[in-house]
Amino acid sequence: MEKVLTATSYGISLFSHKIFQDFLKTEKVRTKKVLKNFQENHERYLSSLKDGVWVPFVPIDTLKYSIKVENKGEFFDDDWVKKFDHKDFNIHIDGSIWITGLGLLLEYDKTKFIDDVISSETLDGIPLSFGFRYDLESGKYLVKITGYSLKEKLDYPNANYGFLFSFVKVDHFEGFNDPREDEKYNFNVADMD
Structure with missing residues (x-):
């Protein structure tokens, strides 16, 4: 099944739900406005990256994106062209990883992360998916994010x-990379055509 994510709030985030919740509990973060909390507490944000709690990447256009995980045998075929590779972001996984639109962290609701997908529909019946869960072996990983563009563009809602x-599983993290370093990383694949 093709997984198409509707990116909200101009970004995407990766996190293992249990690791994310444990970090919030340890840091005594009680607000549902988790994204705002990270924006206002830079040291907390950096600590979360160092510990592999999450990987947020912004800015990207608010569009639909095809999502694939190489560890699950998923790849883009010859109809797509690779636009970038950004790698070595820390991520700590406890059995599964969520890939979500960043908007889910504007008003974080842990009860949404029960099934394998977070979705809804437009009034016109167009399906919208805001997050997908992938089962992966627990451990520490470095994640590589590769952006792709379809050679022959399709009409909305494609x-x-x-x-x-x-x-890539590792024994421990050595340093960290901040995906929000704009001078170093550009994730806005829709602006690369």
């Missing part, structure tokens, strides 16, 4: 852009 996530 996804003309996509991201491939590749997870």
Whole structure:
């Protein structure tokens, strides 16, 4: 099944739900406005990256994106062209990883993360998916994010852009990379055609 994510709030985030919740509990973060909390507490944000709690990447256009995980045998075919590779972002996984639109962290609701997908529909009946869960072996990983663009663009509501996530298991983290370093990383694949 093709997984198409509707990216909200101009970004995508990766996190293992249990690791994310444990971090919030340890940091005594009680607000549902988790994204705002990270924005206002830079040291907390950096600590979360160092510990592999999550990987947020912004800015990207608010569009639909095809999502694939190499560890699950998923790849983009010859109809797509690779636009970038950004790698070595820390991510700590406890049995599964969520790939979500960043908007889910504007008003974080842990009860939404029960099934394998977070979705709804437009009034016109167009399906919208805001997050997908993938089962992966527990451990520490470095994730590579590769952006793709469809060679022949399709009409809405099709996804003309996509991201491939590749997870490489490591024994421990050595330093960290901040995906929000704009001078170093550009994830906006829709702006690369």
